Amino acid sequence: MSTTQSNAPTPEKGKTSVLRLDRICLKFGDKRVLNGIDLSVVEGEVVVLIGASGSGKTSLLRCINLLNTPTSGSIVIDDEVLFHRQADGKNGTPIPNQEVNRIRSKTGMVFQQFNLFPHMTALENVMEGPVIVKKEPKEQARQTALKLLDLMGLAQHVEKYPRQLSGGQQQRVAIARAMAMQPKVMLFDEPTSALDPELVGEVMKAMVELAKSGMTMVIVTHELGFAFEVADRVVFLDQGLVAEQGPPSKVLLHPEHPRLKSFVGRFHESADLLRPFLEARQAEKAC
C-alpha cells in the first residue's frame, strides 16, 4: 500500500473543498483539547473520525459549527470564513453574530442524544429551521419536510411527538431536521451510540443512503465496520491531533501509528480473515 494513495482525497469525487479547518486549537481553561487540527473535506466526501474516548472528536465536530469557539485557527465553510483567529489571540476578522448563524446553518449536525425539540411533532421539528431561520413559506417548508421524513422512512410518524418514537426513529427525525436546512456538510457525533443494538442498523442505513446521494459528511463513530463501508477517508485523532489518516483499507487494515494499531486491534483481527473480501470490495468501490 503506497503512502501517496493514502493521503490524497478520493480522486473521483468533486474537487471543491466544502470545509477547511486550519490549525484549530481549543482549550477548556488550562486543558488543551485540540492542538492544531488541519482538515479539508471536499464535496461529496465522507470522512470518518475515530479515536479513543477523550481524544477530542466531539470537540472538533462542535468547533466546525462554532458550538465550541476555538482558541485559535480558522474555519472556512463553502468558501465563507466562519472563524479566524491567529495563535497570538488577535482576531483577524471579527464576524457578526448574524453572519455566524447564516454560515453555520450550512452545516447540519446530528447529536448522540438526538436533541429533538420535545414540544414539537416530528414534522414541526423538521420545519422549524426553514420556517424560523430561513423564513420559508410554511406550506413549502411542510412539503420539503414531508419529503425528507418520507426519505427517512418516517411517513407514518410525522404527527408524533419525540417521546412517542423509538430512539432510531428519533435519530432519523434529527437527520431530517438537519437536512431541511440544505446543508453543505453534515456532521454526525456518534449517532448510534445511544441506541439499542437492534435500532443501530436503521440509522446506519439512512446514513448510507445519504452518502450515496452525494452528501458531504463528517462522522464520528466507533462502528469500524460501518466506517469501512461508508468512508472515503478515515481520520484518527489522538490527543487533539490528527495522528493518521487515509482510505479505510489503509487506516483500518494497515495502521502505522502504534495507538491506532491497538485502537483498531480487534477490528483488525476479525478483518484479517475478511481481508481478501474487504479489499476486493474496496477495489470495486474505486472503479
Add this chain to the structure above:
Amino acid sequence: MFDYTVITNNIGLLWQGLLMTLYFTVITIGAGLVLGLFVGLIQLSTFRPLVLLGQAYVEFFRNIPLLVTLLWVYYAFPIFAGINVTKFWAGFIGLSCYVASFYAEILRAGVQSVDPGQTDAATAIGMSYGQRMRRIILPQAFRKMIPPLAGQSIIQMKNTTLLSMITVPDLLYQASYISSFTYRPMEVYTAVGVIFLIILIPLTLLSRKLEKSGASAK
C-alpha cells in the same frame, strides 16, 4: 355564641375589602411577572455586570421581610427621595418588587433546567439567541415553571394582607375596622379566614392538576 349578624350587617365593608385584596393580587402579580421576566433574563445573560445586577435584585428583595419593605417604601422612601408616595403606590411597588424576585428565580431555574442539548440543536440549525429563547427554551421552561409560579401567586394573595399595615383598606383592614366597633373579632376574623380558603383552595387544587399534567407532558 357565634353571631352571624356581625358579618351579614357588614357584608358591604367586607366585600369592598375583598375587591381591594383581589385588585392588588392581580396587579402586583401582573407587574411582578413583567419585572420578574426582565430580572430573570438579565440573570441568564452572558454579560457579567448584568448578571450580578439581577442577582443583587433577587437577594435584596428576597431577604428583606415584606412588611419591612412595605413600611420602608411608604414611610422612609418619601423622605429619602423627597417625594410624596401614596399608600396605594407604596403597596403596589413593595408587593410587585417582592414577588418579582421570586418569579425571577423561578424563571432562571426553569430555563437552566432545560437540557443544554436543546440550545445546541437550536444553535446548530442557525437560530439566533432570541429565536432560541422564544421558540425552544422558554416554551419548555414555562411548562416546568407553571407549578412554582402558581404556588408563588397563591402566597402573593395571602401576602396582600400586609397592606393593612400601611392602611390600604384591604380585606384584613376592613375586618379589623369592623371588629373595632362591633367588638366581635371572633366572627369577623373567622369570616376572613373562610374567604381566603374559599378562594385559594380551588386554586391550589388547580395548580396541583397543572403540576401533574406538566409532569406527564415531559
